[in-house]
Amino acid sequence: MRTTFYLLLIALLAVSCMGKQRGDSSDGSNSQVFELTFDSIVVEEKIMLFPDSSIDDAPCATLNISFTYPATFGTEEQLQKLQAVFYAKVLGEEYVDAASPHEAVQEYAAQYTDFYRGDLQDMYEDEIDEMVVINPNALYYGRDAKNKIMFANENLVSFTCFYWEYTGGAHGYAPQFNHSVNIQTFESITLEQVMNSNYQAPLTGIIKEKLVRVMEEKVKDLFDDPIDDNQLKSFFNDYDAIEANDNFMLTETGLTFTYNPYDVAAYASGLFEVEIPYSEIAHLLNREAFKKLFPDVDW
Numbered sequence: 644m645r646t647t648f649y650l651l652l653i654a655l656l657a658v659s660c661m662g663k664q665r666g667d668s669s670d671g672s673n674s675q676v677f678e679l680t681f682d683s684i685v686v687e688e689k690i691m692l693f694p695d696s697s698i699d700d701a702p703c704a705t706l707n708i709s710f711t712y713p714a715t716f717g718t719e720e721q722l723q724k725l726q727a728v729f730y731a732k733v734l735g736e737e738y739v740d741a742a743s744p745h746e747a748v749q750e751y752a753a754q755y756t757d758f759y760r761g762d763l764q765d766m767y768e769d770e771i772d773e774m775v776v777i778n779p780n781a782l783y784y785g786r787d788a789k790n791k792i793m794f795a796n797e798n799l800v801s802f803t804c805f806y807w808e809y810t811g812g813a814h815g816y817a818p819q820f821n822h823s824v825n826i827q828t829f830e831s832i833t834l835e836q837v838m839n840s841n842y843q844a845p846l847t848g849i850i851k852e853k854l855v856r857v858m859e860e861k862v863k864d865l866f867d868d869p870i871d872d873n874q875l876k877s878f879f880n881d882y883d884a885i886e887a888n889d890n891f892m893l894t895e896t897g898l899t900f901t902y903n904p905y906d907v908a909a910y911a912s913g914l915f916e917v918e919i920p921y922s923e924i925a926h927l928l929n930r931e932a933f934k935k936l937f938p939d940v941d942w
Contacts, residue, residue: 677799679826681792684748690756692782701735702716702775702782704759706752709789710734711802712744716826724829732822733790733804751788759784781811793821794894797798798936799832800824801892803901818903818913821892825936832893837936842927847887849924850900853917854885854907861912879908893936897921 686708730738741747786809801823808816823832876882902915
């Protein structure tokens with residue numbers, strides 16, 4: 644038995660922007676203006692481990708999806724290409740060829756149903772009925788998959804994917820992944836594209852300093868006396884080995900980097916997020932490339 648609630652948000656999300664589509668415009672240039680808007684599909688699903696079970700508290704998995712996707716964008720072909728990027732980034736590469744956002748979400752939900760039942764069957768085989776009595780908590784799974792648009796203009800869209808996965812263990816895992824996509828080329832934006840050469844060392848230094856401040860905020864209530872930076876650095880797995888990662892996005896004001904649980908510190912330390920205003924790294928930016936993404940920035 645599977646209980647599913649699908650909700651399509653009819654109203655377009657407030658996040659929207661004006662973009663450029665190749666073609667002839669009234670002013671004689673090679674571009675014309677179109678609107679980029681977003682819709683969401685929300686799924687709340689309860690998947691019973693035993694499909695024929697009618698017991699309310701029988702083992703089950705919960706699946707919560709909030710998939711925000713481009714609803715309007717340029718030509719139909721351009722819209723489909725941009726939607727495919729969202730399928731891949733939010734749901735997974737295997738859904739990139741889905742015919743529509745609804746089909747992508749339905750396939751994702753079906754895959755999770757198969758994963759939940761198949762994973763437990765493989766794990767316990769003939770003992771699964773006994774586990775219902777001995778350790779029923781091990782048979783409860785859960786997954787959340789959500790994304791949120793953080794910034795969009797005529798050249799790029801940045802969004803964060805929020806996940807939570809629980810597979811019957813001591814605790815779940817909740818990573819976040821950032822993406823910035825060039826909506827003219829449908830490709831992910833990399834640091835190498837927006838930074839000057841030899842940016843790695845100075846950018847990493849800025850990130851590490853900010854990570855220390857985040858750690859300080861996380862642990863300040865655990866100690867009576869002030870903590871010096873050397874002690875704060877010791878709370879990381881290997882402070883010296885930390886580098887700028889590819890889990891970043893560009894927003895209107897700066898770069899945001901995310902380090903998930905286990906990436907740089909123990910699970911109990913949680914997720915680390917640092918924001919770097921463009922003003923702090925102006926000397927590291929490739930201004931020509933950056934200007935193409937942010938034409939309204941006043942240097």
